[in-house]
Amino acid sequence: MALALCTPFAPSNAVAKSSVIKIGEVNSYKAQPAFLEPYRKGMELAVQEINDAGGVSGKKLELIIRDDNGNPGDAVRVAEELLSRERVDILAGSFLSNISLALSDFAKQKKVFLLVGEPMTDRLTWNGGNEYTFRIRPGTYTQTAxxxxxxxxxxxxRWAIVYPNYEYGQAATAxxxxxxxxxxxxVEFVVEQAPPLGKVDAGSLVQAMTDAKPDAIFNALFGADLLKFVREGNTRGLFDGREVVSLxxxxxxxxxxLKEETPDGWIVTGYPWNGVDxxxxxxxxxxxxxxxxxYPRLGSVVGYSMMHAIAAGVAKAGTTETDALIQAFKHLSLDTPFGPITFRSQDNQSTMGTYVGRTKKKDGKGVLVDFMYIDGTDPAFHPSGDEIARARAKN
Incomplete structure (x- = not known):
């Protein structure tokens, strides 16, 4: 099935009154293509599978995608258009933490169901979380833990720390x-470097970290910032004889x-796509x-799991009405490429886990070795239920 980018359709909010279930997806495709193109393919595959199997209660899924230009204001604007003009039943998507928070607040104001895939900010589910927003991927605290x-x-x-200076990086470091x-x-934290997202001055950053003479490094940079950091760190010997733990x-x-520049032996979270059996x-x-x-990337798994979660939630609710969907998603269980997950009722977070392993350069590219899957159901990697309840009660 070809996925529509912009298809006019008659207004509808309930499965029983519509021939399709319309999902409005908002994301930073232009700003973050490395993650979001595979993510989009994962969504497409899931929608095809669901529709080929007869849809949900005989209704096909229709995905209507909008780009937010990496800007929270644009994200809210296009979400409003999806609701008012396209009459979507459900909102989904987002990548950057600040955008996801803007969309979550919008969902709360409009009383519409929102399923978030990638953003890791804990404010989506804990202090700042609301009943309308659910998330697939584990958050910053959990993955760091x-x-x-x-x-x-x-x-x-003696540890050095480097992170992008916005919500995700600040939370990961904390x-x-x-x-x-x-x-x-x-333990001592001897130096912190916090460049703005997408604006790393790798030379001065690496020099400052080298001058601090740390025993080990914690890194939360990603994307182009990570590549610059690794390249400069390799050139200046920052990683020689030092362990690196990297989100x-x-x-x-x-x-x-990273290709040939892949550092050996970093302890990382990731996805060994060719090793999950x-x-x-x-x-x-x-x-x-x-x-x-x-081959799939992690974004592929997230996008794929999101669409199957929506289908499972609508099937359980028997409708796309917001209140019914909220109740259906609490304790909703489904299979994903990482195994079964359940959405926790206390914070609307799924129990999807994370792979932890070490990087290795092999045949001119980086791979993940010595990995293990850390199950998201393990309470050791979350605050207690009482702590979560107190955080959400502040909203």
Missing amino acids: MLIPEAVKLNKK AFKQLLKEAQPD LTGEPEYLDP IPQHESFLKAYQARFKD
């Missing part, structure tokens, strides 16, 4: 410092561009490669 056991094993005292300090009280770097979207992933991988003649 999943790296902490490996960081503690290193037994390094979580890393808090959790590592709790596990290893004698997101093992995702193919960010690992692939559970049946759900094998089926997804076969279908994805058959359709796109390419």
